[in-house]
Amino acid sequence: xxxxxxxxxxxxxxxWCAYSGADLAxxxxxxxxxxxxxxxxxxxxxxxxxxxxxAFETGVDGILVAGxxxxxxxxxxxxxxxxxxxxxxxxxxxIIGIGKDRIRLEWISASEGLRFAEVIEDFIKEIxxxxxxxxxxxx
Amino acid sequence: xxxxxxxxxxxxxxMIAPHxxxxxxGCGTCVTVCLAGGEREVGILAAQLRIHAKKEGKDLQIxxxxxxxxxxxxxxxxxxxxxxxxxxxxxxxxxVGVQLVxxxxxxxxxxxxxxxxxxxxxxxHGTWLENxxxxxxxxxxxxxxxxPITRCAKSLMNGPCGGSQxxxxxxxxxxxxxxxxxxxxxxxxxxxxxxxxxxxPRNWSTAGSGGPRKSVKIEEVVD
Amino acid sequence: MNITDxxxxxxxxxxxxxxxxxxxxxVEPVAQMTVRDRNRIAIQSDILxxxxxxxxxxxxxxxxxxxxxxxxxxxxxxxxxxxxxxRMLKDMRDEKRFECGDEMDVEPRLFLGAxxxxxxxxxxxxxxxxxxxxxxxxxxxxxQGIYDIERFEKWLDAARDAGLxxxxxxxxxxxxxxxxxxxxxxxxxxxxxxxxxxxxxxxKNASDGKAEGIKIAIETVRRLKEMKGVSGVHIMAIExxxxxxxxxxxxxxxxxxxxx
Numbered sequence: 135x136x137x138x139x140x141x142x143x144x145x146x147x148x149x150w151c152a153y154s155g156a157d158l159a160x161x162x163x164x165x166x167x168x169x170x171x172x173x174x175x176x177x178x179x180x181x182x183x184x185x186x187x188x189a190f191e192t193g194v195d196g197i198l199v200a201g202x203x204x205x206x207x208x209x210x211x212x213x214x215x216x217x218x219x220x221x222x223x224x225x226x227x228x229i230i231g232i233g234k235d236r237i238r239l240e241w242i243s244a245s246e247g248l249r250f251a252e253v254i255e256d257f258i259k260e261i262x263x264x265x266x267x268x269x270x271x272x273x
Numbered sequence: 274x275x276x277x278x279x280x281x282x283x284x285x286x287x288m289i290a291p292h293x294x295x296x297x298x299g300c301g302t303c304v305t306v307c308l309a310g311g312e313r314e315v316g317i318l319a320a321q322l323r324i325h326a327k328k329e330g331k332d333l334q335i336x337x338x339x340x341x342x343x344x345x346x347x348x349x350x351x352x353x354x355x356x357x358x359x360x361x362x363x364x365x366x367x368x369v370g371v372q373l374v375x376x377x378x379x380x381x382x383x384x385x386x387x388x389x390x391x392x393x394x395x396x397x398h399g400t401w402l403e404n405x406x407x408x409x410x411x412x413x414x415x416x417x418x419x420x421p422i423t424r425c426a427k428s429l430m431n432g433p434c435g436g437s438q439x440x441x442x443x444x445x446x447x448x449x450x451x452x453x454x455x456x457x458x459x460x461x462x463x464x465x466x467x468x469x470x471x472x473x474p475r476n477w478s479t480a481g482s483g484g485p486r487k488s489v490k491i492e493e494v495v496d
Numbered sequence: 497m498n499i500t501d502x503x504x505x506x507x508x509x510x511x512x513x514x515x516x517x518x519x520x521x522x523v524e525p526v527a528q529m530t531v532r533d534r535n536r537i538a539i540q541s542d543i544l545x546x547x548x549x550x551x552x553x554x555x556x557x558x559x560x561x562x563x564x565x566x567x568x569x570x571x572x573x574x575x576x577x578x579x580x581x582x583r584m585l586k587d588m589r590d591e592k593r594f595e596c597g598d599e600m601d602v603e604p605r606l607f608l609g610a611x612x613x614x615x616x617x618x619x620x621x622x623x624x625x626x627x628x629x630x631x632x633x634x635x636x637x638x639x640q641g642i643y644d645i646e647r648f649e650k651w652l653d654a655a656r657d658a659g660l661x662x663x664x665x666x667x668x669x670x671x672x673x674x675x676x677x678x679x680x681x682x683x684x685x686x687x688x689x690x691x692x693x694x695x696x697x698x699x700k701n702a703s704d705g706k707a708e709g710i711k712i713a714i715e716t717v718r719r720l721k722e723m724k725g726v727s728g729v730h731i732m733a734i735e736x737x738x739x740x741x742x743x744x745x746x747x748x749x750x751x752x753x754x755x756x
Binding site: 188191225230232 | 282286313316320321327329
Binding site for chain 3: 429435436437438442444453456457477
C-alpha cells in the first residue's frame with residue numbers, strides 16, 4: 135500500500151525574527167508537524183530565485199520564506215526585497231507549472247512562537263491538499 | 274555597460290520547446306554585472322527550465338556554462354565541444370554575444386534569453402539608466418557631460434522643449450529633463466554659449482541611419 | 497485659424513490638406529508642422545506641396561511626444577528639431593536652398609511661426625530660446641496658453657529689453673477654461689503649463705463655470721491687448737470653437753471678414 139502523501143516543506147527563516155520564533159515554538163513545546171526543514175538565513179532578503187527553484191527541482195513541495203514584520207527588518211529593507219523577489223518567483227512558478235501557491239511569504243516575529251506553529255500547520259494543510267510537487271524528486 | 278533583461282518566461286519556453294539538449298550559456302561581463310545573464314542567472318533559469326520540462330514529462334537536458342565574454346571569438350571558440358553535444362544554445366548574453374555565437378556555430382539553433390535594452394550605468398543597485406546611444410558623433414564636451422541624444426525624449430539639440438517643467442520631462446515626471454541639467458551645468462561653468470547658439474541639423478549617418486556601422490583601425494588589422 | 501499637425505500625437509486629417517480646404521473657403525489658416533513624424537526630406541517635400549496649394553503660414557513645432565497619443569508604440573523621427581525646421585524653411589524661402597544646400601527654382605513664400613512657452617523651465621533660458629527662434633527664422637510667435645499673466649509679462653519685458661519684440665509678432669495664447677476640474681487638470685497634468693490658484697478659486701466659486709471661463713479668457717485678451725510687444729492673440733477654444741467669436745467680441749477685438 136502506498137504511504138499517504140507527507141509534504142516536504144523548506145522554510146527559510148530570518149535569524150532575527152522567524153528563526154527565533156521557531157525556536158520559541160520549540161522551547162514552548164508547541165506541537166507542529168515534523169515535515170518542515172528550517173534553513174536559517176541572516177535576512178529574508180538573502181533569498182533569491184535560485185534558492186527557491188533549486189529546492190523545487192530537488193522535489194520540495196512547498197517553500198516558506200519567513201522574515202520580520204514590515205518596518206522591523208534588522209537590515210532596514212531586506213524584507214521589502216524578499217517580498218518583491220517572492221512575487222517574481224511566484225509569477226515564474228505559475229508559468230512553469232509549479233504553481234504560485236507552493237511559495238509562501240510570512241512575517242513572523244521572535245515572540246510569535248505560536249504563530250510560527252500555526253503558519254507551518256496551515257501551510258502543510260494547504261500543500262497536502264494540493265498534492266506533491268509535480269516534478270517529483272526525493273528531497 | 275550593456276544592459277539586458279531576461280525575456281518573459283513564456284517566450285523562453287516557446288523558444289526552447291523544439292529542443293531536447295540545450296546549452297544555457299552565460300556571459301561573464303556586462304550582463305553579469307547587470308544581473309541578467311551571468312552564472313547566477315544561468316543557474317536560476319536552468320532550474321526553472323528543468324522543473325517545467327519535468328512537469329510536462331519532457332526529456333530536456335540543460336547544460337549550464339558561463340564564459341568570460343560572448344562577444345569575442347577566443348572565448349566563444351573554447352566552447353566548441355560543448356556546442357557540438359547539444360542541439361541548441363540559449364545565450365544569456367546581449368545581442369552582440371548571441372550573434373557571435375550564431376556566427377561561429379551556424380549549424381546550431383541559437384536562442385536569445387535576454388532582451389538587450391541599452392547602454393548605461395547603475396544609478397543605484399538594481400536600477401540602470403540609459404545614457405549613450407552610440408550615435409558616433411559625441412557632443413558631451415559641449416553639453417556639460419549630459420547626452421541630449423539619449424536623455425532628451427525628442428533628442429533635441431537646441432534646448433528644452435515647452436514641456437520642460439520643474440526639471441522634469443513632459444513624458445514622465447520620473448524622467449529628468451536632460452536640457453535642464455545641461456543648462457545648470459553649463460551655467461555654473463560659464464559655458465552657456467553652446468546652448469545659446471544655433472545648433473544645425475545633426476548628421477545621423479554615423480548613428481545607424483547610414484547603415485550598419487563598422488570600425489576599422491587599419492594599423493591593427495591582422496588578416 | 498490654426499490647423500494642428502496630429503496634435504498630442506493623435507492621428508487627424510493632414511494639416512496641409514485641411515489648410516488647403518480652408519483656403520478654398522476663403523480663410524487664411526496657419527498650418528502647423530511638427531518634426532515628430534517626418535524627416536527633413538518629407539518636411540521639405542510637404543512644404544513645397546503646401547506652398548503649391550496656397551498655404552502661406554506655417555507654425556514650426558517639435559510636436560508632442562507620441563507617448564501621449566493613440567499610437568504610443570510608433571517610432572518617432574526627430575531628425576531635426578523645431579529650431580532647425582525654422583532655419584530650414586527660412587533658407588528655402590530666402591536662399592532658395594534645400595537643407596542640403598541644393599538650389600531650387602521656385603521658393604515657397606512662407607510666413608514662419610514658432611512656439612514659445614514662458615511657463616516652461618528654465619525660465620531665464622526662455623527669452624534666449626525666443627532669440628534663437630527669431631534668429632532661426634520665426635516671423636511670428638504663438639505662446640502657450642496664458643493663465644499666469646504676471647509670468648508672461650515678466651517674460652515679455654525681458655524679451656522687449658533684449659529688443660526681440662521689434663523683430664517678431666507675438667501672439668498671446670488664450671485657452672478658455674470649462675470648469676475648475678479642467679483648470680486643475682491643466683495645472684497638475686499638462687507639462688509646461690501654469691494655472692495660478694487664484695484662477696482655480698474663481699472657477700471653483702463661480703455659479704456657472706463655463707461663463708466664468710469665458711469671462712477670464714476675455715479679461716486675459718484685454719490685458720494682452722494693452723501689453724507693448726503683443727501683436728495679437730491666439731484663442732484655443734479646444735472643442736469649443738463656437739466660443740471664439742464671443743471671446744473676441746467680448747474683448748473688443750475688430751471683427752474679421754469671412755467665416756470665423
